[in-house]
Amino acid sequence: MLNAIKRWISGDQPGNDWGDVINWAQKQGFGFKRAKDEEGFVLDGSVGGRPWRLEWGPPQRSYIQGHELRLRMELQLPSTLQMLIMTRSLMEALERETFERYTESNQTLIDVSTPEEMRWLAMFPKVNYDIPKAVRSHYAGVAADPASAANWVDHEFGQQMASAAAGLLREQPPFVLMTLRGRVYMRMQLDAPAPDALQQAVALFQTAAAGAIRCASSVSDSQTGDWPTTASTAWQTDIMPEDTKR
Known part of the structure; x- marks a missing residue:
């Protein structure tokens, strides 16, 4: 809000009209809305x-750091189907941070304010995913039920992961893909939301969603056991206009 007021007082226009993104979205049949404060x-x-x-x-x-790309989709998955994939560099960084945070403070329990991806x-x-070694070295994952998570990454999903490792995620930016509370979520660091980057992100996300649906068809709450269901922080703060919240 403060940024918007400053621009209104100074007469400045937003720095980006998102023309390329809008044109790409229209061709794909996607709806487009600007965020509040033009951010x-x-x-x-x-x-x-x-x-x-x-x-x-x-x-x-x-x-x-910088800007974040987030995607989410309601799939009505079993509530205990909790699976997580992230870039290996991020997992190593979060493991170090978590270890340092709780050893230095002498805490014995993980704070519920900590995001799920860190608690998990x-x-x-x-x-262990059945994907080529070169691709496996790019990603890491954990799950309440490792067998279900391994089945999540089928041939098609594995191909999308390989394509992302060679393109969108080549530099191993912070990247998280997870199933939680019946939904699939994806978030990553992305400073330049060019149409080709968005195209790759959507393709990876949609393939992950399809795999989660397939995986859920053979999994029930009773099969996965009484794994803990963590508090909701995966979509912690909506930055978008009121009429876009769900």
């Missing part, structure tokens, strides 16, 4: 009749 935008799309949302703007996680690293076992 980002929202895209709405659907796949298989299921709506998804993309947001780009200021980061909601301390491990992301301490709570859940790691997953």
Whole structure:
């Protein structure tokens, strides 16, 4: 709000009209809305009749600098289907941060204000994905049920992960993909939301969503056991206009 007032007083116009993004979104059949304060935008799309949302703007996680790209989709997955994939460099950084935070403070319990992706690293076992070694070295993951998470990454999903490792995620920016509370979420650091980057991100996200649906078809709450359900922080703060919140 303060930035918008300053621009209004000075007569300055927003620095980016998102023309390339708008043109690309229209061609894809996606809805486009600007964020408040002109600091980002929202895209709405659907796949298989299921709506998804993309947001780009200021980061909601301390491990992301600059700008953040976020996607989410309601899939009505089993509540205990808790799976996480992230760039290996981010996992190593978060593990160090978590260790230092709790050893230096002598805490014995993980604070519930800590994001799920950090808590899960301490709570859940790691997953071995059936993907090429070169791709596997780029990613790491944990899950309440490692077998279900391993099934999540099928051939098609693995190919998308390989493509992202060679393109969108080549430099290993902070990147998280997770299933939580029946939804699939993705977030990553992305300073330049060019159409080709958004295209890669949406393709990876949609493939992950399809894989989660397939994975859930063979999983029930009773099968996955009584794994703890953590508090909601995966979409902690909406930066978008009131009419875009759900």
